[in-house]
Amino acid sequence: MGLAKSELFTSNQNQIALFAKVFGHPARVAILQHLFKINSCVCGDLVNEIGLAQPTISQHLRELKSLKLIKGTIEGTSVCYCIDHDEWIVMKGIIKNFLNMDTNSNSNCC
Amino acid sequence: MGLAKSELFTSNQNQIALFAKVFGHPARVAILQHLFKINSCVCGDLVNEIGLAQPTISQHLRELKSLKLIKGTIEGTSVCYCIDHDEWIVMKGIIKNFLNMDTNSNSNCC
C-alpha cells in the first residue's frame, strides 16, 4: 500500500512521525545543519554545499518548508533560506518529550 | 530512484537519518510508547493494541529490532519484546545533539 494508516493513531503519534520523517533523509539533516552552522540565511549555495542536483535540493527544501522548519524569502533572483526558530522550538519539545520516555521507566525484564 | 545517496553525507548525518526514519511511522512510535508505558515485556498483544494486521506489526517490529531499539526473546509459543535501554540512550544522545543545534545560534536575519 505504501500509505500509513494514520487514522489508527493519536495526533501526537502522527505529529512525531511527521517530524521524524522529514529528518529521515541525510540531505535534509545536512541542510538544517548548514543553516544552523552559518547562523544566517543562505542564498543559493546549498546546491554546491550538498552534492545533489538543483531540483533535488529544491524538493528537499520544499519538504522542510511544508513543516515550517525553514522559511524562504525572495532576494532578487535568488531565495534566502533560514531556520524558523519558533517552529524549531515547538518541534524540539514534541520530539524530546517522546525521547524522554525512558526517564520514567526502569527495565524490569529481559 | 528512491535510494538516498548516503555516500554524500557524514556517518553522523546518515545515523541521524536512520534513527529518524524508524520513528517516521506512527505505528512504530505507538509500539515504542506502549513498551515504555507497560514498563516490561509485551508478549503478543501488540496486534490488538495497535489496529494493524499481524504481519504488518511483525514487519515494524523487525525494523525496530534491526536498529537494536528493541529486543525479543522467545517465551514458549509467543515472543516477548522490550526496549533495549542501552541502545535507547545511545540513540537519544545522537538525536538530542542534533536537536540542540539551536542553542548556539541566534537568528540574525530573516
Next chain:
DNA sequence: TTTATTAATCGTAATATTGCAATAGACAAA
C-alpha cells in the same frame, strides 16, 4: 499424533520517495 496458538516469512498490490533532465518563471543586467 493431532490440533491449536503464536509469530515470522513470502508474495504481491498500492502508494511514496528519491533523483535528475528538461523546462518554465522571475528578476537583474546589458
Next chain:
DNA sequence: TTTGTCTATTGCAATATTACGATTAATAAA
C-alpha cells in the same frame, strides 16, 4: 529587448515503504 542567473515545477524512472492474505515454522496442549 535580450541575455544571463537563479529557483521552482514537471515528468519520469528506479527504488522503497506500507499493508495484508496465505503460508510456514515452532511450540504447547489435548
